[in-house]
Amino acid sequence: xxxxxxxxxxxxxxxxxxxxxxxxxxxxxxxxxxxxxxxxxxxxxxxxxxxxxxxxxxxxxxxxxxxxxxxxxxxxxxxxxxxxxxxxxxxxxxxxxxxxxxxxxxxxxxxxxxxxxxxxxxxxxxxxxxxxxxxxxxxxxxxxxxxxxxxxxxxxxxxxxxxxxxxxxxxxxx
Numbered sequence: 769x770x771x772x773x774x775x776x777x778x779x780x781x782x783x784x785x786x787x788x789x790x791x792x793x794x795x796x797x798x799x800x801x802x803x804x805x806x807x808x809x810x811x812x813x814x815x816x817x818x819x820x821x822x823x824x825x826x827x828x829x830x831x832x833x834x835x836x837x838x839x840x841x842x843x844x845x846x847x848x849x850x851x852x853x854x855x856x857x858x859x860x861x862x863x864x865x866x867x868x869x870x871x872x873x874x875x876x877x878x879x880x881x882x883x884x885x886x887x888x889x890x891x892x893x894x895x896x897x898x899x900x901x902x903x904x905x906x907x908x909x910x911x912x913x914x915x916x917x918x919x920x921x922x923x924x925x926x927x928x929x930x931x932x933x934x935x936x937x938x939x940x941x942x
Contacts, residue, residue, distance in 0.1 A: 771811055776940055778804045779920065787868050793920050793942070795891055799833060808939065809837045812889075812917055815937045817842075819915045821887040823880075825849050825906065827898055828873070830891035834919055838889060847879045847886075849902050860909075864901035867894045867925065875905065882910030893918040893938055896927030903931065 778798035785792040798804050812834060823845045826835025832848065839846040851873065852861065858877040864870065880886065886906050888899055893916070903913045913934045921928065921938030928936040 771807060772940060775804060775808055775811075775919075779940070790868055793892055793922070795830060795919060798919075808919060809834070809841070811939055812919065812937075813838055813841050815939065816887060816915060816917055819887060819935070820885055821914050822884045823847050824887045824889055825875070825880075825902055827888070827890040827902060828854070831889050834891055834917075835889035838887075838917070844887075847875060850874050860905070862901055862905045862908075864898045866897040870897075873898070873901065873905075880906050880909040880911045884911040885914045886911050887915050887917060888913060889917045891919050893921040893927045893931075893936070894925045896925075896930040899927070900930050903933070 775798060778801055780794045780797055782792040782794050784790065798808060821844060824835050824839040825847045826832045827849045828851055836846055855874050855876055859874040860877050861872050861874050864873050888902050890899060893899065899916050906913050915935045915937060916931050918938045919940060921941045923941050
């Protein structure tokens with residue numbers, strides 16, 4: 769059985785979650801199975817090993833789960849991209865819009881450095897709005913996005929098209 773098949777077998781689809789019309793890809797069964805979770809982290813790490821990055825931005829909340837072990841594997845810092853009010857200290861706020869909502873995200877002020885190279889990680893790429901907003905924040909701070917990394921990509925939503933300024937890596941495509 770292929771790696772893709774092993775991982776896809778652990779992802780379920782939940783109809784009409786979080787709102788009507790959304791076919792939610794639930795990765796929690798994959799995360800709950802130690803061997804497939806380890807395999808997913810190993811495969812994500814293989815996919816990004818040729819990228820040179822100083823830090824990894826992980827998007828709330830499942831991006832944290834995938835981003836943390838990848839950052840640790842490469843000895844890089846993990847920068848949390850959170851919903852408002854979740855980070856202590858001074859933060860920068862920026863807007864985002866995704867397939868079923870919009871709002872604001874926060875990053876700890878000073879975490880993204882001018883001339884720094886950053887990898888953006890999240891669990892799923894749909895329309896690309898959240899990843900695009902995060903990348904734009906990095907660019908606005910003088911940093912460079914060297915790649916986007918996702919466990920799952922919903923190709924029919926064409927989110928990778930708005931992320932064309934850096935490589936888009938997705939382990940599983942639907």
